[in-house]
Amino acid sequence: MRGTFAVIDTRAMEDNVRAIRGVLRPGVQLLTAVKAGGYGHGAVPAARAALAGGATALGVASLEEALELRRAGIDAQVLVFGRVPAVGLPVAAAAGVDVTLTSDWATEGVPPCSPALRVHIKVDTGMARLGFRDTADALRAAEFVQSRSDMELVGLFSHLACADDLASDHAPRQAERFAAIVNAFEAAGLRPPQVHLANSAGTFRSASWHHDLVRVGISAYGLPPSADFPVPCTLTQAMHVYAVVQRVAWLDEGETVGYGATFRTARRTRVATLPIGYADGYHRVLSNRGQVLLRGRRVPVIGRVCMDQMMVDVTDVPEAAAGDVATVYGMAAPDVWNGGALQARTGADVAQWICDTFRAHQATQPSVLSLTEVARAADTISYELMCALAPRVVRLYV
Numbered sequence: 001m002r003g004t005f006a007v008i009d010t011r012a013m014e015d016n017v018r019a020i021r022g023v024l025r026p027g028v029q030l031l032t033a034v035k036a037g038g039y040g041h042g043a044v045p046a047a048r049a050a051l052a053g054g055a056t057a058l059g060v061a062s063l064e065e066a067l068e069l070r071r072a073g074i075d076a077q078v079l080v081f082g083r084v085p086a087v088g089l090p091v092a093a094a095a096g097v098d099v100t101l102t103s104d105w106a107t108e109g110v111p112p113c114s115p116a117l118r119v120h121i122k123v124d125t126g127m128a129r130l131g132f133r134d135t136a137d138a139l140r141a142a143e144f145v146q147s148r149s150d151m152e153l154v155g156l157f158s159h160l161a162c163a164d165d166l167a168s169d170h171a172p173r174q175a176e177r178f179a180a181i182v183n184a185f186e187a188a189g190l191r192p193p194q195v196h197l198a199n200s201a202g203t204f205r206s207a208s209w210h211h212d213l214v215r216v217g218i219s220a221y222g223l224p225p226s227a228d229f230p231v232p233c234t235l236t237q238a239m240h241v242y243a244v245v246q247r248v249a250w251l252d253e254g255e256t257v258g259y260g261a262t263f264r265t266a267r268r269t270r271v272a273t274l275p276i277g278y279a280d281g282y283h284r285v286l287s288n289r290g291q292v293l294l295r296g297r298r299v300p301v302i303g304r305v306c307m308d309q310m311m312v313d314v315t316d317v318p319e320a321a322a323g324d325v326a327t328v329y330g331m332a333a334p335d336v337w338n339g340g341a342l343q344a345r346t347g348a349d350v351a352q353w354i355c356d357t358f359r360a361h362q363a364t365q366p367s368v369l370s371l372t373e374v375a376r377a378a379d380t381i382s383y384e385l386m387c388a389l390a391p392r393v394v395r396l397y398v
């Protein structure tokens, strides 16, 4: 193993989904967004964990992502949030995948579908991304779906643009607009069984936005929708990323580190090299800004983050040595992984050993370098860091 790996805590995901269900109005269903490879966690394991935690539906961005779940034997309700072109609709129908009618099929001509295609109508209430902007057009689309014997009207939905911003009235205004559209559908006798609006932030912000189903992504993976958002239940980060120290070296005062020589040592400095870089999803903007945990302490990233490696200053961690395990984000690495113990293990049992020791250490409630914090240092959001975790980073599922 290269020495870069992620531990994905599927039990945490399951518990998160269960905890989020606990704050829903009675009878409200929970869809977990597993698009983009389960926000980087792996679509299939994330989907299985969500379903085990009580989700009844899954959300993806494309038909291809939906079919990946079906191929893995997952038969729960799956909704494609994005636009599926007309040629893909019979494929979706055959796979029992729900699709989003975003505005344009009626004019494209939809091939016959068997069994009936399950359709959700999307309305744009203030995101300006996809969906009908006009209620009359949305109603006509619903009538079009009703008129087809090979289509079933399953849902009506919209998406919130800033539900995580408590100071903004944008989300309440979207929710009001959406409620008016739902009323218009009801008045026309076209209200589908699944009316849905809320993402994670919307779910936590107002029970009146729950309707029939909530679509939860980020918080199922254990993160708040934004840094200071008050989450009303306990969430545990599911993604943990580690890198084994490759080399430790002394630099004299005045030497430079990395491409562009952007870091110059102000003292004799011990530098540790980690096998993780921007091609793994550790953004280059974290150069001279990020921190990792080593032997329980925070150490700064020095110099530019390279494609496959980066350097950290371990002068203040004298016991740090090659073969130790740095926590890039997530739970502080168990001490039993240090001193080359992890790399000394070979073969199939290493994954099991990592999982067992991870669980044992977790029970001691060690410190956590949260993705929210790393995202803040990187001027981005936890979503982006999760999704950026490259396929080449080995994922171990516990």
Ligand SMILES: Cc1ncc(COP(=O)(O)O)c(C=O)c1O
Pocket: 033, 059, 081, 159, 198, 199, 200, 201, 215, 216, 217, 218, 219, 225
């Ligand atoms: C249509 C839709 N619904 C729900 C979600 C889940 O949002 P969050 O991860 O903020 O809970 C997303 C993700 O962006 C989405 O695109």
